[in-house]
Each structure stands twice: as structure tokens, then as C-alpha cells.
Amino acid sequence: MDDIAARLREKKAELDDQMGQMEQRPSDQGSISFGKRVGEGTSMAVDRLSQVAVHDQLQVTLADVNRALEKLDDGTYGTCDVCGKPIGEGRLEALPWAVLCVDDAARR
Ligand SMILES: [Zn+2]
Numbered sequence: 243m244d245d246i247a248a249r250l251r252e253k254k255a256e257l258d259d260q261m262g263q264m265e266q267r268p269s270d271q272g273s274i275s276f277g278k279r280v281g282e283g284t285s286m287a288v289d290r291l292s293q294v295a296v297h298d299q300l301q302v303t304l305a306d307v308n309r310a311l312e313k314l315d316d317g318t319y320g321t322c323d324v325c326g327k328p329i330g331e332g333r334l335e336a337l338p339w340a341v342l343c344v345d346d347a348a349r350r
Pocket of ligand 1: 322323324325326327342343344345346
């Protein structure tokens with residue numbers, strides 16, 4: 243179990259780092275290579291949107307990592323937050339911060 247906590251903390255640090263980098267960087271990349279062809283602002287807007295989507299995704303994952311750490315503390319780690327069934331070893335192996343079973347994760 244200590245291994246899992248260590249993996250989760252590592253992932254959390256990685257996510258914090260990625261989000262920190264995104265928040266710092268103004269959207270001045272992209273304007274150099276694409277600026278003129280697509281039309282003023284278009285490529286930058288698209289860039290910005292995809293960055294926002296990635297950022298949202300990172301935030302969702304971070305929330306899961308935090309929740310998984312709480313579940314380790316409560317002793318409910320490995321069970322689904324919605325239905326309470328076991329999440330499954332294969333899934334936890336691939337996604338140690340999974341807090342929902344495959345079915346509930348698909349419905350979220
Ligand atoms: Zn479930």
C-alpha cells in the first residue's frame with residue numbers, strides 16, 4: 243500500500259507541475275508558425291481552447307489522485323466511490339488513482 247501512496251504522490255507532483263507550467267505561459271506560442279495563414283487570432287484561439295481542455299483534464303485527474311489518497315487513508319482504496327464494488331486489479335494497475343469502476347467512470 244505504501245507503494246501506491248508513493249505513486250499517487252508522484253503523480254500529484256507531476257500534475258501540479260504541468261498545470262503550473264500551463265498557467266504561467268501566456269499563449270504566445272503558435273503565433274509564430276501559424277499566425278497569418280489561418281487568419282488573425284484563429285489558430286491562437288484554437289490553441290487556447292485545446293490548452294483549456296488539457297488543463298481541465300489535468301484538474302479532473304488531480305481530483306481523482308487526491309480522492310484516491312483519501313481512500314487509502316479511509317481504507318476504501320480499490321472500491322468504487324459510486325457502487326462500492328471492487329475497481330479491479332488490472333484497472334488499478336493501469337490507473338492507480340482510479341476511484342470509480344469502469345462502468346461508473348464511463349457514466350461520469
Ligand atoms: Zn461503480
